[in-house]
Amino acid sequence: xxxxxxxxxxxxxxxxxxxxxxxxxxxxxxxxxxxxxxxxxxxxxxxxxxxxxxxxxxxxxxxxxxxxxxxxxxxxxxxxxxxxxxxxxxxxxxxxxxxxxxxxxxxxxxxxxxxxxxxxxxxxxxxxxxxxxxxxxxxxxxxxxxxxxxxxxxxxxxxxxxxxxxxxxxxxxxxxxxxxxxxxxxxxxxxxxxxxxxxxxxxxxxxxxxxxxxxxxxxxxxxxxxxxxxxxxxxxxxxxxxxxxxxxxxxxx
Numbered sequence: 001x002x003x004x005x006x007x008x009x010x011x012x013x014x015x016x017x018x019x020x021x022x023x024x025x026x027x028x029x030x031x032x033x034x035x036x037x038x039x040x041x042x043x044x045x046x047x048x049x050x051x052x053x054x055x056x057x058x059x060x061x062x063x064x065x066x067x068x069x070x071x072x073x074x075x076x077x078x079x080x081x082x083x084x085x086x087x088x089x090x091x092x093x094x095x096x097x098x099x100x101x102x103x104x105x106x107x108x109x110x111x112x113x114x115x116x117x118x119x120x121x122x123x124x125x126x127x128x129x130x131x132x133x134x135x136x137x138x139x140x141x142x143x144x145x146x147x148x149x150x151x152x153x154x155x156x157x158x159x160x161x162x163x164x165x166x167x168x169x170x171x172x173x174x175x176x177x178x179x180x181x182x183x184x185x186x187x188x189x190x191x192x193x194x195x196x197x198x199x200x201x202x203x204x205x206x207x208x209x210x211x212x213x214x215x216x217x218x219x220x221x222x223x224x225x226x227x228x229x230x231x232x233x234x235x236x237x238x239x240x241x242x243x244x245x246x247x248x249x250x251x252x253x
Contacts, residue, residue, distance in 0.1 A: 026173035041141035048204030051145035069096035075206035
């Protein structure tokens, strides 16, 4: 295992690392993150996708004290909150609850009821992007569970990158994995997962903005039904036309 640097990766050194990590196993990438960053790294788990529980399990096997967080919009499914409790008990951890500044009622009082039906971009920005921006300000690296096969908008995601929106090193250890590999790992290790996956929900976000997906549809086709939007704005675009363009919530990431 190489990837030894004099200091922490920055915008200029992250590119060569991405090339080196391309053929590394996810566990080796996570071990490197723990060795280099320690508790200056934090793992994000939405508890709404199978990749998150796999990344969490791998990380906990390496260092069970690694900080773990989730974005609680106050609009998540009961099954998602239940999985937070299950995973917390399994690993004897307490995932950090990162939440928006406004409650749903306060948001409705200012912007009108059910903002997600009228302008989901603003809703996601306030309930997801803004709180994560504040939270990640105290860390040096962010571990994500996104994969290239999840949608066309993630097809070029690097294994490690510099996230310009959050100004932080972002590590995607499962970037090269497939959905089948993720579920093989879940079954092999008997991991709990969101119960909605068995009901046609491959990607689970907020209750009002998530529907089941039909056979043959994109894994993220059930997010924000009725809108062209398929990302909440947390991730950077890696499309072939512009691999560094920041996500615009009104168009695919």
